[in-house]
Amino acid sequence: NAGVTQTPKFQVLKTGQSMTLQCAQDMNHNSMYWYRQDPGMGLRLIYYSASEGTTDKGEVPNGYNVSRLNKREFSLRLESAAPSQTSVYFCASRGWGAPEAFFGQGTRLTVV
């Protein structure tokens, strides 16, 4: 059982480049989330999707876009990467009405 799978695990980008972080879950979960984790800041919500076809901004959405492609997949796009977006990105999912989230292994992104 794969759970939540994120790709890639590591990425180095140059300022201004674009990329898409992929996330897929195989637990038939309705809600999916993208967080960034920075030292001393904890996990901060970028975007979330309560169900297929819906997305909502979180605490730090600027510079990011998301797509809930289907129930399984929720991607995060950086259109023009900036050094301030250097971070560890986590995708998570949660079942309908369930109180627990399941996290992916994270994507470690460096923007130079």
Place this chain on the structure above:
Amino acid sequence: KNEVEQSPQNLTAQEGEFITINCSYSVGISALHWLQQHPGGGIVSLFMLSSGKKKHGRLIATINIQEKHSSLHITASHPRDSAVYICAYLTGNQFYFGTGTSLTVIP
């Protein structure tokens, strides 16, 4: 605004020591989560508790819902316990996380 406070932020212990990590929150909740993140690793759920105490091996989590406080205890700590421990709660469709406690256990 981060509505979850953890203490301490960093903790270094000798192998075998008893460890306590604290979590306080400001709103009424139905359940609190404790999460673990090993260096360079993903985030896994350790406990979800609504009242009282839960135990899993050498880890014990307690919660006082009325006082809005939870603690995570590690008995007979081991270097493999070195990780970041995060408390969190769910309100509506969003989770709120503490900033984490970084634990290092020295052999």
